[in-house]
Amino acid sequence: MNSVVNIIYHMYDQDLKRYVGDYDKFTEVFEMQKSQQEAAYRRQQQEIADLKDFVARNKARVSTRNMAMSRQKKLDKMDLIEKPTEKPKPTFNFLQGGLSGKMIFETKDLVIGYDEPLSQPINIMMERGQKIVIEGANGIGKTTLLKSIMGLIPGISGKAELGDSLELGYFEQEMTGDGDNTCLEEIWQEFPGYSQYEVRSALSKCGLTTKHIESKVRVLSGGEQAKVRLCKLINRKSNILILDEPTNHLDVDAKDELKRALKEYKGSILMVCHEPDFYDGLATDVIDLSEYTTRL
Ligand SMILES: Nc1ncnc2c1ncn2[C@@H]1O[C@H](COP(=O)(O)OP(=O)(O)OP(=O)(O)O)[C@@H](O)[C@H]1O
Ligand SMILES: [Mg+2]
Structure with a gap:
């Protein structure tokens, strides 16, 4: 190498x-x-x-x-010399998967929830090429809806059907696991075929410094952890991205770059996001989940 x-x-x-x-x-x-x-x-x-x-x-x-x-x-x-700080700018270029089927997902009278229903029956569908944003107040069930669509949790009634040939990339709202791995180990686990050079360079391109790269994920800031998770997401081929509040902890540079990359992305996107500045010019559709809530 x-x-x-x-x-x-x-x-x-x-x-x-x-x-x-x-x-x-x-x-x-x-x-x-x-x-x-x-x-x-x-x-x-x-x-x-x-x-x-x-x-x-x-x-x-x-x-x-x-x-x-x-x-x-x-x-x-005197021209003042600024105190040096490491501020690497990220680049997030998503690896593109193959072409998915025309239908991405469809819900049929899907009622989401755990013990109690969180929603009325939801009937929505998504087609290839759409970039749909889901918004709605905290706790209304946005994350639950994404998980129900992916089949990770069952709905209370009705169903969610996924289309064919989906290569799904999922960005969870919160980090899972104890974060005991270093960033290097975390990426290596995901891409065992990478050389050390490739792992370091993938993390560095996501805006992480050498110091972060060698640190345990647990001790990183929310924004830095998000960059590690984005690093996994962009380097695996996908044709549908399901993103749960991906901008939550990101700094301005990272947000701008993520928006650029998502606009360029050729696959479909289903994203929970509260920030119109972020999804304007990117989303093809915005769904307000409050329209379906049982909590009004
Ligand atoms: N595993 C669970 N078991 C029982 N109830 C849950 C579970 N996960 C979430 N809930 C509840 O379901 C409701 C919806 O949660 P959800 O995380 O889907 O909301 P959200 O719209 O994504 O909120 P936020 O904007 O804060 O991310 C909340 O009242 C939450 O407490
Ligand atoms: Mg959520």
Whole structure:
């Protein structure tokens, strides 16, 4: 794998830097530039402290005031070097599966719920190419509806039928499991055929830093965990995505990129989402589940 020439784009603060070479080379160059910027930042901070100190000690005395003023001018004119932080921008390109059947799913008088019905009978259907958004208040049954459609839980009555040749990618609302794996292990488990290089590069493309990649999933933030789960989703072929509030913990960059990728996606999408800004220009249909609720 080391001989493979790869181009990895990595956002490092505001500068887009281009790295040509294999992953080790990429890491090496990235780390080197990072430590150079850190050194420059530290040097400048020290210089600022020295100048301020000089000004404070000398501005009051007539004999040294001019020197103090010129140091102050230097301070005022200084271009500040920002403290380096790692802010890699994600790219989410979904692997496209084969063509699904025309019908994706159809519900026939489906009543969802656990002990009590959460909904009136629901009759909806989805065809290939649709990008449907489901909205509705918290606790109304959106997640339950997705699970009932997929057949993961039974409905109270009625039925949900899935179409043919579906390659389904499911993004759950919350992380499952104890998160005791590192991100590396988590992706390796999902794609055992990947080399270490491929696992690291897949995670890095989703906006995770080397530090995150080697950490246990459990200790990551909600947004970082979502990126690990998206990493699994995008790298497995699908022709229907079922997404349960995928933007919940994502930062602005990740949201923008996810929207771009979902607009480009050629398969069908069924997504729970509360954010019109996110689904405008992406959804072909919006279903308000409150219209079916028993809880009004
Ligand atoms: N396994 C379960 N057993 C019993 N009741 C459940 C179960 N899971 C969810 N519920 C209840 O069913 C109702 C609907 O839950 P669901 O998670 O589908 O709502 P939701 O619309 O997805 O909410 P949110 O917007 O918060 O994600 C809630 O009142 C919830 O407490
Ligand atoms: Mg939910």
